[in-house]
Amino acid sequence: xxxxxxxxxxxxxxxxxxxxxxxxxxxxxxxxxxxxxxxxxxxxxxxxxxxxxxxxxxxxxxxxxxxxxxxxxxxxxxxxxxxxxxxxxxxxxxxxxxxxxxxxxxxxxxxxxxxxxxxxxxxxxxxxxxxxxxxxxxxxxxxxxxxxxxxxxxxxxxxxxxxxxxxxxxxxxxxxxxxxxxxxxxxxxxxxxxxxxxxxxxxxxxxxxxxxxxxxxxxxxxxxxxxxxxxxxxxxxxxxxxxxxxxxxxxxxxxxxxxxxxxxxxxxxxxxxxxxxxxxxxxxxxxxxxxxxxxxxxxxxxxxxxxxxxxxxxxxxxxxxxxxxxxxxxxxxxxxxxxxxxxx
Amino acid sequence: xxxxxxxxxxxxxxxxxxxxxxxxxxxxxxxxxxxxxxxxxxxxxxxxxxxxxxxxxxxxxxxxxxxxxxxxxxxxxxxxxxxxxxxxxxxxxxxxxxxxxxxxxxxxxxxxxxxxxxxxxxxxxxxxxxxxxxxxxxxxxxxxxxxxxxxxxxxxxxxxxxxxxxxxxxxxxxxxxxxxxxxxxxxxxxxxxxxxxxxxxxxxxxxxxxxxxxxxxxxxxxxxxxxxxxxxxxxxxxxxxxxxxxxxxxxxxxxxxxxxxxxxxxxxxxxxxxxxxxxxxxxxxxxxxxxxxxxxxxxxxxxxxxxxxxxxxxxxxxxxxxxxxxxxxxxxxxxxxxxxxxxxxxxxxxxxxxxxxxxxxxxxxxxxxxxxxxxxxxxxxxxxxxxxxxxxxxxxxxxxxxxxxxxxxxxxxxxxxxxxxxxxxxxxxxxxxxxxxxxxxxxxxxxxxxxxxxxxxxxxxxxxxxxxxxxxxxxxxxxxxxxxxxxxxxxxxxxxxxxxxxxxxxxxxxxxxxxxxxxxxxxxxxxxxxxxxxxxxxxxxxxxxxxxxxxxxxxxxxxxxxxxxxxxxxxxxxxxxxxxxxxxxxxxxx
Numbered sequence: 001x002x003x004x005x006x007x008x009x010x011x012x013x014x015x016x017x018x019x020x021x022x023x024x025x026x027x028x029x030x031x032x033x034x035x036x037x038x039x040x041x042x043x044x045x046x047x048x049x050x051x052x053x054x055x056x057x058x059x060x061x062x063x064x065x066x067x068x069x070x071x072x073x074x075x076x077x078x079x080x081x082x083x084x085x086x087x088x089x090x091x092x093x094x095x096x097x098x099x100x101x102x103x104x105x106x107x108x109x110x111x112x113x114x115x116x117x118x119x120x121x122x123x124x125x126x127x128x129x130x131x132x133x134x135x136x137x138x139x140x141x142x143x144x145x146x147x148x149x150x151x152x153x154x155x156x157x158x159x160x161x162x163x164x165x166x167x168x169x170x171x172x173x174x175x176x177x178x179x180x181x182x183x184x185x186x187x188x189x190x191x192x193x194x195x196x197x198x199x200x201x202x203x204x205x206x207x208x209x210x211x212x213x214x215x216x217x218x219x220x221x222x223x224x225x226x227x228x229x230x231x232x233x234x235x236x237x238x239x240x241x242x243x244x245x246x247x248x249x250x251x252x253x254x255x256x257x258x259x260x261x262x263x264x265x266x267x268x269x270x271x272x273x274x275x276x277x278x279x280x281x282x283x284x285x286x287x288x289x290x291x292x293x294x295x296x297x298x299x300x301x302x303x304x305x306x307x308x309x310x311x312x313x314x315x316x317x318x319x320x321x322x323x324x325x326x327x328x329x330x331x332x333x334x335x336x337x338x339x340x341x342x343x344x
Numbered sequence: 345x346x347x348x349x350x351x352x353x354x355x356x357x358x359x360x361x362x363x364x365x366x367x368x369x370x371x372x373x374x375x376x377x378x379x380x381x382x383x384x385x386x387x388x389x390x391x392x393x394x395x396x397x398x399x400x401x402x403x404x405x406x407x408x409x410x411x412x413x414x415x416x417x418x419x420x421x422x423x424x425x426x427x428x429x430x431x432x433x434x435x436x437x438x439x440x441x442x443x444x445x446x447x448x449x450x451x452x453x454x455x456x457x458x459x460x461x462x463x464x465x466x467x468x469x470x471x472x473x474x475x476x477x478x479x480x481x482x483x484x485x486x487x488x489x490x491x492x493x494x495x496x497x498x499x500x501x502x503x504x505x506x507x508x509x510x511x512x513x514x515x516x517x518x519x520x521x522x523x524x525x526x527x528x529x530x531x532x533x534x535x536x537x538x539x540x541x542x543x544x545x546x547x548x549x550x551x552x553x554x555x556x557x558x559x560x561x562x563x564x565x566x567x568x569x570x571x572x573x574x575x576x577x578x579x580x581x582x583x584x585x586x587x588x589x590x591x592x593x594x595x596x597x598x599x600x601x602x603x604x605x606x607x608x609x610x611x612x613x614x615x616x617x618x619x620x621x622x623x624x625x626x627x628x629x630x631x632x633x634x635x636x637x638x639x640x641x642x643x644x645x646x647x648x649x650x651x652x653x654x655x656x657x658x659x660x661x662x663x664x665x666x667x668x669x670x671x672x673x674x675x676x677x678x679x680x681x682x683x684x685x686x687x688x689x690x691x692x693x694x695x696x697x698x699x700x701x702x703x704x705x706x707x708x709x710x711x712x713x714x715x716x717x718x719x720x721x722x723x724x725x726x727x728x729x730x731x732x733x734x735x736x737x738x739x740x741x742x743x744x745x746x747x748x749x750x751x752x753x754x755x756x757x758x759x760x761x762x763x764x765x766x767x768x769x770x771x772x773x774x775x776x777x778x779x780x781x782x783x784x785x786x787x788x789x790x791x792x793x794x795x796x797x798x799x800x801x802x803x804x805x806x807x808x809x810x811x812x813x814x815x816x817x818x819x820x821x822x823x824x825x826x827x828x829x830x831x832x833x834x835x836x837x838x839x840x841x842x843x844x845x846x847x848x849x850x851x852x853x854x855x856x857x858x859x860x861x862x863x864x865x866x867x868x869x870x871x872x873x874x875x876x877x878x879x880x881x882x883x884x885x886x887x888x889x890x891x892x893x894x895x896x897x898x899x900x901x902x903x904x905x906x907x908x909x910x911x912x913x914x915x916x917x918x919x920x921x922x923x924x925x926x927x928x929x930x931x932x933x934x
Contacts, residue, residue, distance in 0.1 A: 037454055039461075144645050150454045151400055155593065156644055158402065158586055163637030169629045280465065287458060317473040324466035328447055331459055335450040 007192045009309045015198045015267065016281075017305020018205035019045075019260045021298040023282025024289065025212065026253040031291045032229035033249040035150050036142055039157040042279020043164040044130060044257025046272055049265035050168070051258075052126040053177035058115030062171020063129045064106045070136040071098040077140075105129065119182065127258055134254025135247040142250075143243050161276065168272035176269040179262075201263050208259070209298070212252075225249060281308065281323060288330050300330075354659065362507050366500040374499050376611065378571060381506035384607035385564040387591040388513055388600060389557030394589070395597030396521060397553045398533035399449075400457045403464030404588045407558040409471055409580030410437045411565025416483045416575045417476070426489050430566050434559055441558035445551040456554075464582045471577040482576025489570045502571050509567065510604070513560060516798040518600045523797035523806060524783075524790040529553050531773060531784055537735055538771035542849065543759040543788035552794060561588075583633070590640050596652025605652050610636070667779060667814035667826065668807035674789050677762060679852050679882040680746060682712030686853045686884040687732070687763075692741035694727050694908075701727040703908040704741065709853060714875060714885045716899035716916075718892075720928060724908040725888045726768050729857050732886075733765045734758040745853070760788055764851035766842035768858050768888070774831025778822065778841055781830045782813040785848030816844040821870055836862035840871070853884045860894050872898050896920065904928070 023041055030038040047063055054061035075098040082090045105128060114122060141160050145152060185196035216222040227235040228245040236242055260278075261270065268274075281304050288300025304323060311322040366374050386404050394400040414436050415429035424432070448459040472480045489496040489505070496502050520526050528549050531539035536546040569575050578584075587610065595606020617632035625631060643650060680686060687709040694702040701724045709715045717725050730736035732743055734755035743751045750758050764785065772781050786809045792802035817826050820840050825833055830841055839859055846854055856875075860868050868891070875885055875898060889895050895902065896916040904911040904925050912922045919925055 037458065141641050148644075148648075151394075151398065151457070152644060152648070154454060154457055155400070155589065156641060158589070159637045159640035159644070161637075162583075162586060162633045163641070166629075166631050166634035166637065170625060170627075170631060170634070173627070174629065277465075280461065283458065284462065287455070291454075318469070320469040321466050321473065324462040324469075327459060327462040328444070331455060332447045334455075335447060 013306035013309030017302035020282045020301035024285035024297040024301040026256040027286040030253045034246045037154045039161040042275030045261035046275030047130045048258030048261030049270040050172040055114040055122045067102045071102045074098045130258040131254045134250040138250040172272045176271040178269045179265040181266040366503045380608045380611045382564045384604040386561045386588045387603035389560035390592035391603045393557040401460040402585045403460030404561045405580045405585035406464045406467040407561035408565035411562030412569040412575045415569045437562035441555045445554045449550045484574045486573040520798045534773045540755040543756045596650030599652045602652035671807045674812050680711045682882045688744045690742045695739045705910045709884045711884045712882045713900040716887045716895045716902045719905035723905040762852040764846040764849040765855035770838045772830040782844045785845035816847045820844040856887045
């Protein structure tokens with residue numbers, strides 16, 4: 001390996017690592033706020049990328065149907081609850097939010113030929129289609145068992161993951177997609193060609209992390225989430241609704257997931273089940289941070305990216321084996337350094 | 345004993361149906377039943393791990409793969425007899441599971457399943473990329489199993505082997521769970537603090553169930569390899585590992601028969617969905633996972649115990665863990681001479697970050713006396729209890745028990761030396777009966793292990809343990825509630841169950857954390873009588889309590905704590921006159 005290859009691999013590793021870092025942050029966030037280990041995080045990556053690809057190909061993305069179906073289901077559940085409690089005034093809002101908005105979006109997509117829209121509008125539309133799935137999934141799958149043990153929530157997560165994988169196959173088919181680059185610019189630094197898209201991924205990841213920092217430090221909702229993460233009961237006594245906090249953290253996780261998908265789909269081909277592997281690598285990063293520390297999780301994720309990229313050079317067949325086996329020394333290190341305190 | 349006769353008859357009926365099935369059914373159904381049997385063996389391990397032990401794994405398929413690939417490799421490449429590759433596969437799986445268990449089980453519960461996902465992936469890719477194992481194309485030409493002259497080549501012959509193995513494992517697992525070690529496994533679900541305080545080595549129990557579940561999976565893999573006589577990585581993927589967990593959960597994750605039911609339901613449903621869904625959706629692919637995922641969510645929302653309990657209602661219930669009389673009682677440890685020093689605490693301090701919860705407290709407890717620890721809320725009484733009993737060790741200071749230093753020892757070692765305790769926040773296993781809960785207390789008085797329990801060689805000891813539990817329950821005045829679920833009792837009675845459990849350990853020092861809270865007047869009197877009798881027998885009792893009438897009428901000596909420090913100590917009447925104590929309790933006169 002000469003320096004040029006080493007730099008090239010390093011560039012690759014850091015780019016992927018940046019994406020894993022974003023996902024790791026989302027995973028830590030969701031776990032801290034809701035105690036949910038969010039296995040389906042990766043599906044948002046795939047859904048984001050594939051929805052954008054469908055829009056660019058001028059097809060109606062399958063996610064529209066998912067949005068409509070879940071919206072209708074929630075409207076039914078919430079509507080029935082409102083009827084039982086005789087809160088008739090809430091019903092129009094429930095219908096508008098869960099059925100009206102998705103219908104409007106679907107109508108707009110049918111009316112306009114999406115392939116001719118500018119790229120930024122397509123990206124915006126893709127996010128609009130995928131991000132609401134986050135809070136909807138929280139409402140349908142997690143909120144009814146929000147008080148259950150971490151173990152039950154984890155099994156729910158795995159069930160949601162499996163369901164979304166199947167739905168992904170149904171909507172997007174088995175073929176992968178790749179979206180065109182956001183930018184064709186490239187720079188030459190010494191001997192190495194630096195792709196504009198790579199830089200874009202890095203800059204966008206860093207910006208997103210800074211934005212998240214300000215969200216948690218400066219806004220009332222961010223502070224509410226932090227309060228819930230520290231002490232659920234305490235936060236609830238202060239008037240922070242647990243389900244609002246759950247929905248909010250899932251919205252953030254879904255946004256981060258979908259956005260990451262849109263960022264990397266010009267670099268690698270995304271299949272309906274690619275998200276899972278990408279998400280799991282974010283997980284390895286998050287576990288390095290003990291599912292608690294944001295900076296360590298992000299650093300761990302970059303490490304995973306680098307390890308993956310260099311091992312694909314040295315032993316490409318065993319790339320995945322090496323990355324996932326990394327978790328064992330990490331767990332060993334964590335088990336030797338942390339004193340386990342039991343949940344009451 | 346009518347019930348037990350009925351359940352034996354049902355079991356015999358089940359065996360007869362199994363014997364006839366391959367003779368009467370067409371090939372297709374025999375194959376289906378073979379797979380159900382193989383899956384059920386894996387699901388059974390998960391029942392023990394998840395439903396009973398409160399741990400979980402998504403990586404069982406990888407263990408199946410270890411069993412299958414070990415046998416495939418050794419038989420085809422090295423020509424080893426399949427009967428030798430079974431123990432070899434078990435050995436490989438056991439070593440892998442043991443090392444993974446040692447790495448993850450010390451961490452919080454959710455790191456284990458996350459770890460299983462990661463190495464489930466890792467092993468899958470390893471199977472697919474090692475040239476020695478045939479890569480993604482797999483290995484063929486695995487020899488069939490052979491009994492002397494008879495080669496098990498057809499599915500019909502194999503059927504008997506699979507279901508015999510399954511049945512032996514189901515009965516063995518059922519026996520195991522209904523035993524001393526089984527109760528220790530079941531106690532894991534209620535958190536390890538209580539189990540440790542009763543002397544259970546919880547890391548060991550966790551590693552044993554995890555390894556056992558892996559060995560079940562490995563056995564299933566060995567059977568699979570010689571039934572198919574071909575292996576490739578696909579059936580050992582993470583998806584299959586998740587499906588195994590679905591089987592256990594849908595069937596009923598806390599019941600051994602739930603494993604068979606779940607494996608049957610999921611396998612049949614899968615067969616049916618794989619026929620219909622592609623036709624319905626107009627494209628091919630494994631869309632059944634959508635239905636499985638949704639089904640799983642509904643089960644977890646609506647019926648977390650799975651389908652088995654719904655069927656179980658139609659079967660006679662075997663009363664497990666009944667009291668047994670006419671057995672030789674357990675030997676008791678010799679009590680120290682009355683008046684001799686049992687416990688000596690010197691300069692005990694406990695720091696939580698910036699808070700000093702115990703600040704250089706010293707006191708002692710003698711055999712045959714009741715020592716009361718009182719003080720306002722937040723004075724550090726429960727912290728002191730946790731420090732003495734090893735649940736949450738002290739920051740500094742020394743504790744000696746019967747002349748031996750015990751600070752820094754784990755709770756189970758302190759329990760072994762004859763100290764037993766109750767908890768302020770009741771820590772019972774709500775779905776288990778009172779007698780089973782109390783029997784956990786007698787854990788250290790038994791010796792028999794997992795193997796003896798699985799083949800019922802532990803019955804003599806088990807009946808002595810249950811007898812002891814029954815005696816302690818009667819002694820504490822709860823004979824009517826002996827077979828009720830502990831969680832159904834009112835809180836005051838649950839505290840009494842905690843005392844009975846502590847007594848079942850045959851302690852010479854009893855630590856009681858607010859035993860009288862929630863009791864009515866007459867119950868309090870009965871409790872005081874019981875404690876007086878124990879004192880007369882020579883037991884030392886250290887008591888935290890807020891009810892002053894109860895304390896002052898019972899205690900020989902009282903230690904008052906405030907803000908983590910010792911405020912006063914002495915006989916009850918001295919304490920009642922002590923101005924500093926009066927000020928702490930009633931507030932000073934300005």
